[in-house]
Amino acid sequence: MKIERVELRLLQMPLLDAFTTSFGQVKLRKLVLVSVYSEGVVGHAESVAMEYPLYNEETIETVWYILAELLIPRLLTAEITAPEDVSRLFAPIRRNNMAKAALEGAVWDAYAKQKGISLAAAIGGKKQTIDVGVSIGIEPTVDAVLKKVERFVDEGYKKIKVKIKPGFDIKPIEAIRKQFGTELPLMADANSAYSMTDLAIMKELDHYQLMMIEQPLAHDDIIDHAKLQKELSTPICLDESIHTVDDARKAIELNSCKIINIKIGRVGGLSESKKIHDLCEQHHIPVWCGGMLETGVGRAHNIAITSLPNFTIPGDTSASNRYWAEDIVTPEVALLKPGILAVPDNPGIGYEVNPSVMRKYLLREARFME
Numbered sequence: 001m002k003i004e005r006v007e008l009r010l011l012q013m014p015l016l017d018a019f020t021t022s023f024g025q026v027k028l029r030k031l032v033l034v035s036v037y038s039e040g041v042v043g044h045a046e047s048v049a050m051e052y053p054l055y056n057e058e059t060i061e062t063v064w065y066i067l068a069e070l071l072i073p074r075l076l077t078a079e080i081t082a083p084e085d086v087s088r089l090f091a092p093i094r095r096n097n098m099a100k101a102a103l104e105g106a107v108w109d110a111y112a113k114q115k116g117i118s119l120a121a122a123i124g125g126k127k128q129t130i131d132v133g134v135s136i137g138i139e140p141t142v143d144a145v146l147k148k149v150e151r152f153v154d155e156g157y158k159k160i161k162v163k164i165k166p167g168f169d170i171k172p173i174e175a176i177r178k179q180f181g182t183e184l185p186l187m188a189d190a191n192s193a194y195s196m197t198d199l200a201i202m203k204e205l206d207h208y209q210l211m212m213i214e215q216p217l218a219h220d221d222i223i224d225h226a227k228l229q230k231e232l233s234t235p236i237c238l239d240e241s242i243h244t245v246d247d248a249r250k251a252i253e254l255n256s257c258k259i260i261n262i263k264i265g266r267v268g269g270l271s272e273s274k275k276i277h278d279l280c281e282q283h284h285i286p287v288w289c290g291g292m293l294e295t296g297v298g299r300a301h302n303i304a305i306t307s308l309p310n311f312t313i314p315g316d317t318s319a320s321n322r323y324w325a326e327d328i329v330t331p332e333v334a335l336l337k338p339g340i341l342a343v344p345d346n347p348g349i350g351y352e353v354n355p356s357v358m359r360k361y362l363l364r365e366a367r368f369m370e
Ligand SMILES: O=C(O)CCC(=O)C1=CC=C[C@@H](O)[C@@H]1C(=O)O
Pocket: 021, 055, 134, 135, 189, 191, 239, 290, 291, 292, 293, 294, 316, 318
């Protein structure tokens, strides 16, 4: 694969409504769109880094810098025969996974287009549709959470994820169970807001038949999650703690979790995501695809990875209209049936970038050639 050109675009898109987690609130989503031009096709992916280093250590500006100064120059002068070569090429550079994933993902999209196959097929996925869930942020009141749950249950989403934090945990979960019953596939994401001193709250959450409690403890912890898992019957799911297939191996060996949330950006790309998927499959650890408030470009990559067989739990890949008044892709990502998305079978990610919509949100762009 000869990579002739790479383009970066910084976009800023307003969310339909603010998304709040235990570590902060997003109203305007800034993101870096990466486009790779190779032998007559263009591949697209997006960096999922947030504006501030609150989810992980990366930001929009670190991603732009690492891409512009280090990763793109390496890619433009490298011999790439297959997309798997890209993560090997980037390996000497420590971490900066979201920057790496955005460029690697765009190469994967270009590669699939050159082969005339879908991105899902290129990574070995066989599903033609995927079940999807939806993530609900921390709302100002329990009633506001219930209204969101009602909307998404009506839309047929197969998993409801709610954000929790100390002081806003038992009440919303109890109210959801009271209004929607114990059959609703419900989980909680704490985004590392608790510590082992909050064991009593975790044990109380254990009584609400949650599918899982996601990342209750520190973002870089595997040990204490193992201690906490011993105390709970509810499965722990790790998100922020897992950056590589080696982290996943350690978490599995220590019984730190029973489920893993794979995010392509957090782990450095599609190749590493597939390795984590395969390792979890060997150890009967189900995985699902987390979301990072992506545009349709990122959603398309999430749909592709979710087509792999061990993605057996509905992920956070909701339709475009969950967050966007208008998405930058055509067609927009829309539910095929309640709670179900189609896996595109046309070449690459299966969605086109809509240049006129994309330009409405463009803050900065740059072009890189050898
Ligand atoms: O994209 C979505 O709908 C999922 C959003 C979501 O839950 C998250 C987005 C970004 C960081 C986190 O706060 C959180 C997560 O941990 O999954």
